[in-house]
Amino acid sequence: EDCKKQEAANLVDPYSTDPPRHPALIVNSLKPFNAEPPPGLLTDSYITPSALFFTRNHLPVPQVDPNKYRLKIEGLPSGTMSLTLDTLKSNFPKHTVIATIQCAGNRRSDMSKVKPVKGLNWGFAAIGNATWSGARLRDVLYHCGFGPEVAAKARHVQFEGLDCDVTGMPYGVSIPLNKALSEEGDVLLAYEMNGEELPADHGYPVRVIVPGVAGARNVKWLGKVVISEVESECHWQQNDYKGFSPGTNWDTVDYKSAPAIQELPVQSAITQPVDGSLVDRRMEEVNVKGYAWSGGGREVVRVDVSVDGGKTWHVAKLRDNGEDEFPAPSPQPGRAWAWKLWEIAIPLPEGAEALEVVCKAVDSSYNTQPDSVPPIWNLRGVLCNAWHRVKVKVN
Amino acid sequence: EDCKKQEAANLVDPYSTDPPRHPALIVNSLKPFNAEPPPGLLTDSYITPSALFFTRNHLPVPQVDPNKYRLKIEGLPSGTMSLTLDTLKSNFPKHTVIATIQCAGNRRSDMSKVKPVKGLNWGFAAIGNATWSGARLRDVLYHCGFGPEVAAKARHVQFEGLDCDVTGMPYGVSIPLNKALSEEGDVLLAYEMNGEELPADHGYPVRVIVPGVAGARNVKWLGKVVISEVESECHWQQNDYKGFSPGTNWDTVDYKSAPAIQELPVQSAITQPVDGSLVDRRMEEVNVKGYAWSGGGREVVRVDVSVDGGKTWHVAKLRDNGEDEFPAPSPQPGRAWAWKLWEIAIPLPEGAEALEVVCKAVDSSYNTQPDSVPPIWNLRGVLCNAWHRVKVKVN
Numbered sequence: 134e135d136c137k138k139q140e141a142a143n144l145v146d147p148y149s150t151d152p153p154r155h156p157a158l159i160v161n162s163l164k165p166f167n168a169e170p171p172p173g174l175l176t177d178s179y180i181t182p183s184a185l186f187f188t189r190n191h192l193p194v195p196q197v198d199p200n201k202y203r204l205k206i207e208g209l210p211s212g213t214m215s216l217t218l219d220t221l222k223s224n225f226p227k228h229t230v231i232a233t234i235q236c237a238g239n240r241r242s243d244m245s246k247v248k249p250v251k252g253l254n255w256g257f258a259a260i261g262n263a264t265w266s267g268a269r270l271r272d273v274l275y276h277c278g279f280g281p282e283v284a285a286k287a288r289h290v291q292f293e294g295l296d297c298d299v300t301g302m303p304y305g306v307s308i309p310l311n312k313a314l315s316e317e318g319d320v321l322l323a324y325e326m327n328g329e330e331l332p333a334d335h336g337y338p339v340r341v342i343v344p345g346v347a348g349a350r351n352v353k354w355l356g357k358v359v360i361s362e363v364e365s366e367c368h369w370q371q372n373d374y375k376g377f378s379p380g381t382n383w384d385t386v387d388y389k390s391a392p393a394i395q396e397l398p399v400q401s402a403i404t405q406p407v408d409g410s411l412v413d414r415r416m417e418e419v420n421v422k423g424y425a426w427s428g429g430g431r432e433v434v435r436v437d438v439s440v441d442g443g444k445t446w447h448v449a450k451l452r453d454n455g456e457d458e459f460p461a462p463s464p465q466p467g468r469a470w471a472w473k474l475w476e477i478a479i480p481l482p483e484g485a486e487a488l489e490v491v492c493k494a495v496d497s498s499y500n501t502q503p504d505s506v507p508p509i510w511n512l513r514g515v516l517c518n519a520w521h522r523v524k525v526k527v528n
Numbered sequence: 529e530d531c532k533k534q535e536a537a538n539l540v541d542p543y544s545t546d547p548p549r550h551p552a553l554i555v556n557s558l559k560p561f562n563a564e565p566p567p568g569l570l571t572d573s574y575i576t577p578s579a580l581f582f583t584r585n586h587l588p589v590p591q592v593d594p595n596k597y598r599l600k601i602e603g604l605p606s607g608t609m610s611l612t613l614d615t616l617k618s619n620f621p622k623h624t625v626i627a628t629i630q631c632a633g634n635r636r637s638d639m640s641k642v643k644p645v646k647g648l649n650w651g652f653a654a655i656g657n658a659t660w661s662g663a664r665l666r667d668v669l670y671h672c673g674f675g676p677e678v679a680a681k682a683r684h685v686q687f688e689g690l691d692c693d694v695t696g697m698p699y700g701v702s703i704p705l706n707k708a709l710s711e712e713g714d715v716l717l718a719y720e721m722n723g724e725e726l727p728a729d730h731g732y733p734v735r736v737i738v739p740g741v742a743g744a745r746n747v748k749w750l751g752k753v754v755i756s757e758v759e760s761e762c763h764w765q766q767n768d769y770k771g772f773s774p775g776t777n778w779d780t781v782d783y784k785s786a787p788a789i790q791e792l793p794v795q796s797a798i799t800q801p802v803d804g805s806l807v808d809r810r811m812e813e814v815n816v817k818g819y820a821w822s823g824g825g826r827e828v829v830r831v832d833v834s835v836d837g838g839k840t841w842h843v844a845k846l847r848d849n850g851e852d853e854f855p856a857p858s859p860q861p862g863r864a865w866a867w868k869l870w871e872i873a874i875p876l877p878e879g880a881e882a883l884e885v886v887c888k889a890v891d892s893s894y895n896t897q898p899d900s901v902p903p904i905w906n907l908r909g910v911l912c913n914a915w916h917r918v919k920v921k922v923n
């Protein structure tokens with residue numbers, strides 16, 4: 134009914150009540166709003182400012198009155214529970230994590246260069262790192278009556294947003310129950326981003342944060358949580374956000390044959406130098422900067438950088454939340470939710486007139502990025518994590 | 529002292545009491561014994577027969593009298609505990625897992641073709657899949673007094689084998705404590721392999737099974753478990769079994785700069801056709817078979833196979849422990865410890881006189897294998913998981 138009300142209000146343009154946005158954002162789609170920051174800004178700060186954090190909306194931004202907001206919890210023995218925003222804030226310990234969120238479609242533009250794909254043409258900044266605070270989902274579930282009786286059968290936690298399409302169907306996805314219940318999973322019902330209320334574009338008043346998992350599962354404007362034996366039946370769980378073989382096309386694709394994307398693979402990209410830019414030969418060195426991250430709580434342990442297209446490699450210096458002399462302590466294995474920024478100065482190869490700068494990251498499971506895009510090409514253009522390549526001229 | 533006794537007994541040849549081995553094994557080193565099965569046998573059965581399971585010994589096989597065997601547990605408030613084999617078998621629930629174990633050096637021979645590396649020249653059969661039964665390590669630790677007091681400081685579980693070098697130093701490594709404690713980690717003090725007592729080469733009477741983690745951490749002939757704030761100080765934890773950048777050489781390597789290998793990256797290999805063999809053009813198809821596995825409990829969700837060196841790809845049929853009509857249910861996310869066997873019949877490309885058959889696997893985090901070996905080359909030749917390639921002639 135929330136949806137119907139909003140529908141009525143916005144009959145002319147359901148996007149008319151979308152919030153104002155930062156002018157620096159590069160817009161891929163206005164309605165729904167999808168935008169990423171200029172990539173160079175990403176590595177200016179370890180914590181991405183909220184106003185510059187990429188926005189991936191599937192539907193209009195819902196108008197939520199915090200006083201009328203209710204989070205519904207279904208699938209537990211007590212029937213449907215309904216929690217106010219104040220209850221979420223006051224009755225559960227406030228837990229904070231620094232977590233990177235990446236869209237499964239980040240770097241899609243590198244994939245569409247190989248062969249056309251369906252989807253928003255993201256550059257490589259559909260990723261950001263923020264501080265998120267809220268109640269732990271597990272605390273809320275146990276409070277609402279989760280126990281052995283439910284555990285015996287349930288396998289998934291479904292989420293529904295308050296954002297709806299014109300027919301009133303809300304955005305919906307699910308995650309595995311064991312991720313939600315694990316003390317080490319750090320799944321939050323977040324009401325703060327970077328120490329402030331969630332911005333409208335990032336899920337005000339409550340968003341699920343599922344660290345290590347694709348952005349699509351981090352449901353914004355959270356309206357409902359359902360404990361279930363099955364995955365969400367929604368489009369975004371069943372018929373989108375899945376990976377396929379490069380040989381699979383729109384005639385042969387069977388969405389049932391692939392698992393929903395949850396944890397993302399290891400990723401990295403170069404934010405400096407910019408593709409097509411000039412490097413001054415007199416500098417003798419080229420400064421290279423970027424980000425690196427892996428899903429599933431796997432920590433990035435090394436970033437290799439090449440200026441000769443991948444023939445020879447140099448190890449970049451990694452930067453985390455700490456200062457140089459006081460690096461942050463390594464998180465517990467499997468709980469490294471935040472990216473690493475990295476940089477390195479590489480001597481210009483003698484006589485080189487052009488450089489192909491390449492980066493690849495290694496995570497704590499020693500997973501690496503594939504060399505090239507064509508063998509990971511897929512019709513939806515998701516999961517693009519091949520080496521990132523940037524070409525520059527030396528003069 | 530166990531070590532000293534054995535030392536005395538074997539002064540002439542510490543390997544003289546090693547057990548007999550299956551004659552089909554391909555021996556990489558006799559003393560210590562290191563051998564793998566012919567790769568074609570690997571895909572004959574989902575469960576690898578114990579006698580054909582690859583053996584990676586670092587030292588002589590210790591002679592252990594099961595009646596005198598004691599497992600020592602250190603680092604808990606009660607001081608050193610000592611458990612008999614009978615206690616392990618009788619006082620703790622017997623837990624069974626099907627888990628693949630892979631040597632971190634599997635496929636090293638593919639790496640040494642690029643540039644020489646230090647280590648045993650493993651083919652691609654230093655991997656096997658077996659049923660393991662024993663007490664859960666977590667049950668034993670809680671029984672021995674593990675609690676919040678220890679948890680506040682401890683971070684690692686060290687293991688020592690009863691196998692020793694000539695100076696009496698035992699084999700030793702460690703794993704992260706949270707892996708050992710997690711109910712979903714399935715770490716076992718195993719006393720059975722494939723339903724029988726552990727064979728001498730595989731750790732009789734007790735071996736740690738750390739599913740999803742490199743073979744080197746699955747300590748055989750387990751003598752001691754130490755709960756600690758620090759990793760094992762042993763050679764095999766500190767100065768071996770670590771991954772480095774291809775640019776790192778023996779002059780520049782700093783073992784402190786890389787994490788110890790624990791979870792392994794996604795892997796696959798082709799067991800049929802055999803490299804250099806002939807394919808009959810009249811067959812019109814080539815049958816391709818192999819194995820695929822990933823570390824960290826990540827399930828293999830797809831294997832792509834190419835017969836044109838990676839230009840076009842076909843999706844293989846995966847086989848697990850179930851029958852075709854009754855596939856085994858998917859394990860809980862993060863608990864897929866066992867490999868998948870796969871096969872596919874691919875039409876021979878018209879007019880092709882030679883094929884380059886290639887496979888690559890995708891795991892449930894959508895991690896993939898890198899395209900080529902040189903960019904993952906490292907001086908110890910570990911973690912070789914680039915696409916596996918086999919060349920055949922068509923006639």
Ligand SMILES: [Mo]
Pocket residue numbers: 189235236237238347348349
């Ligand atoms: Mo996304």
Ligand SMILES: [Mo]
Pocket residue numbers: 584630631632633742743744
């Ligand atoms: Mo190994």
